[in-house]
Structure formats: C-alpha cells, structure tokens
Amino acid sequence: MAEISRRSLFGGALAGGVVLGMGGAAPVAMAAAAAAPPPRQTGQTSMIDVPFAAHSVVRVGLIGLGNRGGGMSGEWARVPGCVVTAVCDIRRDRAQNVADQLVAAGRPRPAVHGGTDVSYQALLDQADIDLVYIATPWEFHYVQARDAMLAGKHVAVELPIATSLTELWSLVDTSERTRKHLMLAENCCYGADELAMLKMSRAGVFGEVTNGHGGYLHDLRALLFNDGYYTDDWRRLWHTRSKASFYHMHGLAPVSAAMNINRGDRYTTVSATSTAARGLADYRQRFVPQGHRSWNETYINGDLVTCHIGTANGHNIRTEHDVSTPRPYSRINSVAGTRGLFEGYSGSASGSRVYFEPAHTDHGWRDFGTYGEQYKHWLVAKLAGSGGGHGGMDFIMAWRTVQLMRSGLVPDIDVYDSAAWCAPIPLSVDSIALSGAAVEVPDFTRGDWGTARPGLDSAVSDMPTGGGTLTPLASLAAAFDNVGITSETNVKPGDFDGTGNSFSAEKLAAAGLTAGATFTALGASIKWPTGIGKINNVMGRGQVIKQTGKGSKLVVVGSGIGTAPSGAVVVKYTDGTTVSGTITFPNWTAPAAGGATVVAASVGRNRQNGYGDTGYSYKIFAHSVTLDPAKTVDTVTLPVNSNLHFFGMGVAP
Numbered sequence: 001m002a003e004i005s006r007r008s009l010f011g012g013a014l015a016g017g018v019v020l021g022m023g024g025a026a027p028v029a030m031a032a033a034a035a036a037p038p039p040r041q042t043g044q045t046s047m048i049d050v051p052f053a054a055h056s057v058v059r060v061g062l063i064g065l066g067n068r069g070g071g072m073s074g075e076w077a078r079v080p081g082c083v084v085t086a087v088c089d090i091r092r093d094r095a096q097n098v099a100d101q102l103v104a105a106g107r108p109r110p111a112v113h114g115g116t117d118v119s120y121q122a123l124l125d126q127a128d129i130d131l132v133y134i135a136t137p138w139e140f141h142y143v144q145a146r147d148a149m150l151a152g153k154h155v156a157v158e159l160p161i162a163t164s165l166t167e168l169w170s171l172v173d174t175s176e177r178t179r180k181h182l183m184l185a186e187n188c189c190y191g192a193d194e195l196a197m198l199k200m201s202r203a204g205v206f207g208e209v210t211n212g213h214g215g216y217l218h219d220l221r222a223l224l225f226n227d228g229y230y231t232d233d234w235r236r237l238w239h240t241r242s243k244a245s246f247y248h249m250h251g252l253a254p255v256s257a258a259m260n261i262n263r264g265d266r267y268t269t270v271s272a273t274s275t276a277a278r279g280l281a282d283y284r285q286r287f288v289p290q291g292h293r294s295w296n297e298t299y300i301n302g303d304l305v306t307c308h309i310g311t312a313n314g315h316n317i318r319t320e321h322d323v324s325t326p327r328p329y330s331r332i333n334s335v336a337g338t339r340g341l342f343e344g345y346s347g348s349a350s351g352s353r354v355y356f357e358p359a360h361t362d363h364g365w366r367d368f369g370t371y372g373e374q375y376k377h378w379l380v381a382k383l384a385g386s387g388g389g390h391g392g393m394d395f396i397m398a399w400r401t402v403q404l405m406r407s408g409l410v411p412d413i414d415v416y417d418s419a420a421w422c423a424p425i426p427l428s429v430d431s432i433a434l435s436g437a438a439v440e441v442p443d444f445t446r447g448d449w450g451t452a453r454p455g456l457d458s459a460v461s462d463m464p465t466g467g468g469t470l471t472p473l474a475s476l477a478a479a480f481d482n483v484g485i486t487s488e489t490n491v492k493p494g495d496f497d498g499t500g501n502s503f504s505a506e507k508l509a510a511a512g513l514t515a516g517a518t519f520t521a522l523g524a525s526i527k528w529p530t531g532i533g534k535i536n537n538v539m540g541r542g543q544v545i546k547q548t549g550k551g552s553k554l555v556v557v558g559s560g561i562g563t564a565p566s567g568a569v570v571v572k573y574t575d576g577t578t579v580s581g582t583i584t585f586p587n588w589t590a591p592a593a594g595g596a597t598v599v600a601a602s603v604g605r606n607r608q609n610g611y612g613d614t615g616y617s618y619k620i621f622a623h624s625v626t627l628d629p630a631k632t633v634d635t636v637t638l639p640v641n642s643n644l645h646f647f648g649m650g651v652a653p
C-alpha cells in the first residue's frame with residue numbers, strides 16, 4: 001500500500017518529538033514553539049463531549065480477520081442492536097469464513113470484501129456501515145482509520161491507532177473535521193480491576209494520585225516465531241525496525257484514566273530507555289531451526305523499553321514494554337497517591353492488592369477482593385456472566401461502544417485519549433535516540449485537557465430496549481456492497497466473483513450499459529450504476545430497500561455466480577400487503593435460463609492481471625416479479641443468496 005509511510009513502518013522514528021531540558025533555556029523555548037499544536041482549519045472544532053447521533057441499530061464493518069478480528073467478530077455480533085454488515089481481509093478466505101460463521105450463529109450474512117490491499121475501500125464505501133473496527137497489523141491502522149472517518153464512519157481501532165506524531169495529529173484533525181469519533185479499542189480499559197481502580201481513584205480513596213505504573217509484559221516469543229500466527233510475521237518484523245515502546249497501551253490507558261489524563265491533567269514529557277535487544281535472538285538461537293527466514297533478521301528493539309511520562313500536575317507514570325523475555329503475563333496496573341495505593345498483578349488471592357489510609361495503618365497489604373466488589377463498575381456488574389474474550393472485557397467494550405452509539409451518548413474513549421495513549425510510541429523512539437532525554441508530548445486537546453469529564457467512569461445507563469430495527473436502505477445504490485464493474489485501466493478493486501474478476505466497464509458500455517445512463521429492461525427504465533471500480537452492485541443478503549412506483553412488474557437487473565442462483569424477492573406495498581417471486585440469474589458466463597433474459601453480453605472480463613478471457617461473454621440479466629398494478633410499492637427485500645448480484649431495479653408500467 002503506497003500510502004503507508006516509511007515513517008510509520010519505522011515506528012515513527014524522529015517523528016517530531018521535541019527535546020526538553022538539553023542545555024538550558026534556549027532549547028526549551030524552542031521546544032515550546034515547535035510543539036505548539038498545529039492550528040485548526042476554519043470551522044474545525046473539538047470532539048470533546050460531542051455525543052454520537054443516536055442509532056437504532058449499529059451496523060459494523062470489520063477490517064482484518066486474523067486472531068483478533070476473527071474473535072471480535074462474534075463479540076460485536078452478539079451485542080443487542082448490533083449487526084455486522086461487512087467483513088474484509090486481504091486474505092479473502094478469512095473474511096468469507098467469518099461471514100459463514102456469523103450466518104451459522106444465526107446472524108445476517110455480511111458483505112465480504114478481500115483479496116487486495118485496497119479491498120477495505122469497498123467496505124468503507126458501503127452506506128450500511130456506522131462503525132468500522134480495524135484489527136489489521138499496526139502498519140495499516142492509520143490509513144484505514146483515517147479513510148474510515150473520511151468515508152463518514154466512526155472507527156474503533158486496535159492498538160495502536162498510529163505510530164508517528166504526524167499520523168496521530170492527522171487522526172485528531174480528521175475526527176474534528178469529519179465529526180466522526182475515533183476510539184482506541186482498548187479492551188483493558190473495561191477490565192473489572194481496572195474499572196474498580198478507576199472508581200476508587202475518582203472517589204479519592206488514594207488521595208491525590210501522584211504516580212502510576214502500567215505496561216505490557218507478555219512473553220510472545222513462541223507466537224512471534226510461530227509460522228502463521230502473526231500473518232506474514234508482521235509483529236516480529238516490527239522488532240527489526242526501531243527501538244520503541246510499541247504496545248504499552250493495555251497498561252497505560254487504564255492508569256491514565258485513573259489519573260484523569262485529558263480530564264484535569266495531561267502528559268507533558270516522555271523520557272524513555274531501552275535495554276539491549278537480546279531476547280528474540282536468544283530464543284531463535286535455541287528454538288528456531290537454522291535456515292528459517294527469521295535468521296535473516298536483526299532485532300533492534302530493546303527487550304525492556306521503559307517510558308517515564310511527566311504530567312502537567314507534576315505527576316508521573318511509568319510504562320514498560322517487554323514481549324521478548326520469559327516472564328509471567330502482567331499489565332502492572334498500579335496507581336499510588338497521598339493516601340494509599342493499588343497494585344494489579346500482585347499475586348494476591350484476587351490478583352490485586354490495596355493499602356490506603358485511614359482504613360489501613362499496619363503497613364500490610366490487603367487483598368483487593370472485597371474492594372473490587374465495593375467499587376465494582378456498573379458495566380462489570382451489569383454484564384457479569386456474559387462471557388467473552390479476555391475475561392469478558394472484549395464483550396464489555398463491544399457492548400458499551402454499541403450502547404453509546406445507540407443511546408447517543410458521549411464516547412468513553414475519544415480521539416484525544418487515543419492519541420495521547422499512543423504518543424509514547426514515536427516519542428520513545430526520539431527519547432531513546434537522545435539517551436533518554438525528555439521529549440515533549442503534544443497536547444492533542446489543544447488546551448481542553450483541564451476540565452473534569454466522566455470518560456470511563458460513566459453514569460449508569462441501559463441499552464435501548466429491543467434489538468433495534470434496521471430502517472430500509474434509501475435505494476438499491478445505498479445497498480451496494482460489491483465492486484462488480486471496473487475499468488480495463490484499473491482492474492484491482494474488482495471482485496464480482498469472489499476471486500478478483502469483474503465486468504469490463506468499457507465492454508459493458510459497448511454492449512449498451514454505460515455508467516450513469518438509463519436503459520430499458522423488461523419495460524422498466526433503470527439507471528446503470530455510476531461507480532466504476534467502486535461498489536456498484538449488491539449481493540443478495542436479505543436487505544430491505546426503499547422502492548416507489550406502481551406498475552405491472554418489478555424488474556431486477558443483475559447477474560450470478562455459481563450455478564443459476566435464485567431466491568425470493570419480496571415486495572411490500574404501502575398498504576402493508578406483500579407479494580413475492582423467485583428470481584434466477586444464471587452464472588455470468590451462462591446463457592439465459594430460469595426465466596431470466598439477457599440485457600447485455602460483454603466480451604471478456606477484467607481479471608487481477610488485466611482484461612482477458614476474451615473467448616467468453618459475460619452477461620447481465622433481467623428478471624421480474626409480477627405486481628398488483630393497483631398498489632404502490634413501498635419496499636423490496638432482496639433474496640438471501642449472495643451469489644445473486646443486483647445492479648439495478650425498477651417498476652415497469
């Protein structure tokens with residue numbers, strides 16, 4: 001993907017962090033000027049406290065269906081009032097598998113996109129998506145998240161949202177300009193202990209919280225060297241690119257929430273250190289056969305990367321990142337203040353421990369168990385027993401995100417939180433390169449960090465009742481979810497048949513179907529789609545589509561893959577009565593059959609390697625459903641058969 005910058009691939013090295021305190025007043029003054037937030041464009045305003053518009057149903061598109069995306073697909077799909085309407089993976093079979101799993105679980109079939117690195121664009125073009133969830137390798141997050149907002153979608157991005165300061169600012173600006181929310185999909189913010197720690201902190205149990213400690217200590221060596229676990233070795237390869245705190249957010253985010261970052265305080269500086277890079281090479285030496293491709297790699301990221309983050313209120317947070325050495329898992333999760341402290345991962349009975357005045361005066365730790373109950377967050381109480389990945393927090397995150405959108409509430413995690421939590425990635429690169437000198441953290445809120453706001457410490461609220469009702473899509477074009485026609489000069493986006501082939505726009509025009517032009521099929525006047533190389537037809541997935549008119553028949557125009565796919569089209573009239581008819585579109589290479597007639601036969605087709613297969617003709621067919629001419633059509637429900645592709649629809653007199 002051309003747009004993925006060298007900078008992001010290299011961990012945001014020298015991404016604009018500014019050195020502080022190196023040589024006295026002059027550098028600091030320069031730093032302040034250089035680190036001033038870039039000005040907002042005219043009309044661009046903050047997203048702080050901006051609620052979602054209320055959605056009756058939240059329609060989610062998923063990009064990246066590997067370990068994480070595949071798992072999260074089920075979590076999103078089981079939230080009441082949430083429908084997964086599209087799935088995408090560069091490996092199309094993974095998207096197809098997830099679609100099949102959702103159908104097997106009784107969910108509607110989502111549109112399937114995949115095959116190329118631009119396939120996600122077709123998903124973003126779908127009108128029936130409100131929220132995009134991105135779980136691709138890190139190097140794709142920025143471009144995909146930005147494009148999602150530009151396409152008018154809210155976006156939840158797996159860790160990290162981006163890896164350079166330029167990209168982080170770009171995401172903040174894109175959110176503010178498009179008025180779409182971006183959230184880091186930080187599931188650990190929804191952990192039971194993390195949320196109880198937050199509540200205790202906000203309740204003042206620890207006094208003024210002056211310091212916190214979090215991170216990501218996870219022995220990933222076996223997975224990093226496992227052929228096939230991380231697709232194309234993407235995660236191991238990051239360790240060849242830069243010395244950086246790649247993935248501290250699971251620990252930093254909950255601690256920052258408990259310390260009111262962007263809600264009364266803000267990060268001001270990052271000083272980072274890195275140990276030598278030893279762990280991965282040592283593991284490879286002992287466990288990876290000579291000749292394995294990893295033997296060509298040189299690991300440069302330190303085994304332990306530590307960031308010291310200073311805050312405007314004089315507080316301090318320490319983060320640690322180590323995925324390269326043997327150790328039990330920990331996100332550390334600790335905060336301490338003038339009256340007491342909390343420590344996660346302590347090895348105590350509940351896994352966490354506390355000590356605070358005036359209750360405790362004997363210098364002895366207390367198990368967190370009873371306090372965890374006392375300060376239980378309402379989300380944890382409400383969704384206890386719901387199951388889900390990572391001890392339930394994956395489902396809580398999905399449920400809460402959908403609830404916020406359905407209810408029209410302010411997000412718990414906004415673009416400013418997300419950018420701040422990820423900023424130590426590029427800033428650690430800068431600071432490590434400067435032997436640990438403090439570098440300045442930009443204020444992504446542009447001055448709005450000082451006001452207390454609830455964030456994750458939210459008021460109790462409920463999911464809107466019922467599963468939500470999908471309103472009919474405004475037109476067939478609003479339901480488009482497949483790129484079936486491409487230009488011979490740009491074949492790559494095409495995927496009519498699920499293997500990257502598509503109709504040639506030029507040959508269809510020669511056969512009488514020109515983009516945007518009106519044609520007649522079975523007596524109905526129908527407009528041919530305009531989007532060449534964009535989504536321009538819809539696969540039958542049971543979508544309900546608004547259609548007006550009175551006449552003798554509803555005419556549908558399209559084509560099929562597989563062998564003569566067919567299904568029932570249901571027409572609802574404005575008086576509430578319905579009529580249905582079975583329609584068939586033969587395979588696009590086949591002659592007319594099953595009651596379908598040929599509208600156009602185009603010579604050859606576009607393949608991923610260009611126009612070809614000229615010995616065949618690829619056809620567009622028409623079929624119809626008989627109507628009661630006395631009644632007015634209100635909606636059309638497409639068949640549930642994604643081998644049926646619809647390009648146009650109209651009512652014949």
Ligand SMILES: NC(=O)c1ccc[n+]([C@@H]2O[C@H](COP(=O)([O-])OP(=O)(O)OC[C@H]3O[C@@H](n4cnc5c(N)ncnc54)[C@H](O)[C@@H]3O)[C@@H](O)[C@H]2O)c1
Nearest residue numbers: 064065066067068069089090091117135136158159230231
């Ligand atoms: N929050 C958590 O608890 C958690 C847990 C695991 C992973 N993650 C995050 O999830 C993301 C994915 O990690 P993973 O372990 O699932 O990796 P993975 O390699 O298993 O999955 C990545 C998927 O993205 C696909 N992909 C790659 N490039 C693409 C593109 N341009 N368009 C569409 N699809 C593309 C790959 O084919 C693959 O299926 C990472 O950001 C990771 O940090 C988060």
